[in-house]
Amino acid sequence: MSLQPFHLAIPVYDLSAARNFYAQVFGLEEGRSSDHWVDFNFFGHQLVIHEHPQTPAQQQAHTNAVDGHDVPVPHFGVVLEWSQWEALAERLRSFDIQFVIEPYVRFKGQVGEQGTMFLFDPCGNALEFKAFKDLSQLFAK
The missing domain is CATH 3.10.180.10 (2,3-Dihydroxybiphenyl 1,2-Dioxygenase, domain 1)
Incomplete structure (x- = not known):
């Protein structure tokens, strides 16, 4: 693709x-x-x-529950290769970034299993970075 x-x-x-x-x-x-x-x-x-100027979403993020976590909405990000995702998590930790959702494996053992992490930029924009060990699971139901 x-x-x-x-x-x-x-x-x-x-x-x-x-x-x-x-x-x-x-x-x-x-x-x-x-x-x-x-x-x-x-x-x-x-x-x-x-x-x-600061937007209402940047002042206070709305959240939706996903896999037991409060996911900020709106958010954006990129699907990375697994090793890139792990390296990015380490890089962010080296800068003492405060995660909204710490890097972890979501939906473990289920369809769509993925590594994910959430953080805010300095202006309150929410970012998510994720990775799949099996990229064919990206849109799996």
């Missing part, structure tokens, strides 16, 4: 803090930028942080 990169633009109320977070904590390569927005290579996809 060949996928095209997605483009996602998100609001950030502190452009400098968000820019540092995505560049330093994640180690993302910066692309074009202006005084009000910055492009990043987000695991092969285009993530753009746009300066914007």
Whole structure:
């Protein structure tokens, strides 16, 4: 399966803090930028942080229960290879990132078993990173 990169633009109320977070904590390569927005290579996809006043979702995330955890909504992220997911979890821990949901294996022994972790960027945008040992389970019921 060949996928095209997605483009996602998100609001950030502190452009400098968000820019540092995505560049330093994640180690993302910066692309074009202006005084009000910055492009990043987000695991092969285009993530753009746009300066914007704080949104209600950034002030207090809504959550839905999934596998015994309160999952923040909305959220975004990437499905990584298992070893990349493990390496990212270690990298985030090395920066003392506070996880909303610590890295763990969700749906263990069930259809759709996956590694997952949730965190917020400095502006309250929720991110999820997940991995499947069997990628064919991505859309399995």
